[in-house]
Amino acid sequence: MLHDLTFLGGSLPAFAILTVLIGTFLGLFIGAMPGLGPLMGIILMLPVAFYMDPVSGMGLLIAIYVAGSCGGAISAILLRVPGTPLAAVTLLDGYPMAQKGQAGEAVGLAITASAIGGLLSGVVLVFGAPRLAAFAVNFSAPEFFALAITGILAVVVVAGDSFAKGIIAGLLGILIATVGTDPMSSVTRFTYDNNDLLGGIGIVPAVVGLFALPELANQILGGRTEGRRDIGKFRVSFRSIGTVFNDKFNLLRSSVIGTFLGALPGAGGVMASFTAYAVAKSSARDSSEYGHGAKGGVIASEAANNACCGGALIPTLALAIPGDAAAAVLMGALLLLGLQPGPQLFTLSGDLVEGVFAVYLLANVFLLVLGFALAPLFASVLKIQNRFLIPLILVLSVVGTFAVQSSQFDLWIMLGFGAIGFGMHRFGYPAAPLVIGLVLGPLLESNMRRSLLLSGGELDIFVQRPISATILAVNLLVLVVVLIRALRRKDKAPETLPSLGD
């Protein structure tokens, strides 16, 4: 029987512990399935979380985020197919280890490094986020306006091969966020006498349509519906825990890199795992092992990509600036649960914030336990054929979307976003900026208009206040650098960057 858990002076409800356990299981399952990932898991379970208390709901989603970020390593190691883009670096050394008969040890290293990396970033989250929120508590409309621009711009910068396409996706998200009743003047916009549109476009139909439906269509388009994957038997080696702790400097360094890049809006887990791997390789005694089964490579990439989760939660909770699409959906979940992320969350709902910290740390502990106990089960999940998985995900998407408001109209919205998402994917428009735009759009508009009200319509309010001026200057600098790089890249090798946004 589960009991409430005391943490940071508060108590974590037993139901929340259960949802974290279920979320960890689901996250490992979804992460292990090639083509799916933590974002898809969070999106599919978002409507379920809606029916829970805030801490339990966030526990479910955060656990999926944490475990899903690690689950991809299982297929990367066993099949040389990263379950998620986050595990792309893990396969460089994980798969060669499996080829040498060390699959169990490689999976053990990935799970241990992920959990420890996640826990270390959790420490930074617990101590860093409240301080950042305390610093930001005196921010007013101009600062939040500038920060919202940073959130959108940062994701656009790294989201895909075309800056213009990223920007237009973000702008579309912002535009869609204006549908419904204007919160300031109560005038309706883009509603066309349709009562279903008065409350605006919901985050759930939008993200399910944008990500889940195009993914299913792409699985079909890629012909990935048939064939069984051949997975050999293995057992996770407990020796790997010792191996990870023996490589403590690599573990710590990679976790710091992951936390830092996770907290930086737009950077994300893929960049973190690549960076941590590169640093680990360059500082290794024998770098020639890297790419041929170096244990340090698996530790570096997995510690970094899971540390990113904790890092990404820092600006999401403290500043309401999500670092990536998954964090944006988590922020959307908080809004759905009736909570407004940002500095006020820490002052008005301190218990909830502590609950979120607790479920994040607990998810990493459960990741270690469930990962070791059930890794062979998650590996066998890889044998499930997509022809069964695709209908299942479709039903979950439709029922989940319907469940939030019992609205048939939301299903049509989902379908519309599915068509847009498919087109965007096909023509190289990243979907992540659209989601960020959708989530940050209301924040951007309300803070811009509030600022103008404060200044009597004068635009110089944004540059007169030092913090807002600094943030805007950094945004401008980033914009200039990106434009220069884009122009230079055009002359050399166009469109070679992988899309990190999705």
Place this chain on the structure above:
Amino acid sequence: MPTGFRGKIAELAFLGIFALITAVAFFETRVTLVAKRAASGDAFSNSALFLEIIAGLMAAFVLVIAVQTLARGARPASDEAPTLAGRTALRLIGFVVIVAFYVASFRLLGYYIATTLTVAGMLAVMGTRSRLAFLVFPLAVSLIIGFVFEILFNVVLPLGFLGLTLQSVLG
């Protein structure tokens, strides 16, 4: 990404959707909100202010992407790029039709019938031939997901013209 001259045309056609959305946004700010007397005044009462900026930026970037697409040569055809041909295209069309059917029939047929038919249809589109799979899988999916939402989360799923609920299905 689609390649060749046709790909370029398709890319421009897709960009046309963004142009259309931008035009709709401008119509809203210049016509609809003006008629509602909500397109002027201070930042509090001017509901068109922010929209106008976003629509203007969108128009600018639509133009940038159009120029980029026109100025760039057609993308060379790649062997790796998935093409919409043969059985795959049929499966994709089947998928789209089934999703549309599911959404359209969700309330009318009710969750249990619509889901069972949809999952069976999806299995057929995916090329499943096993009769056992056709019999068991659609029912199992609809009952398990129905149980989670209807019983665990108390969601009222559409009953349809037969008024089916999980309790009535299981007797």
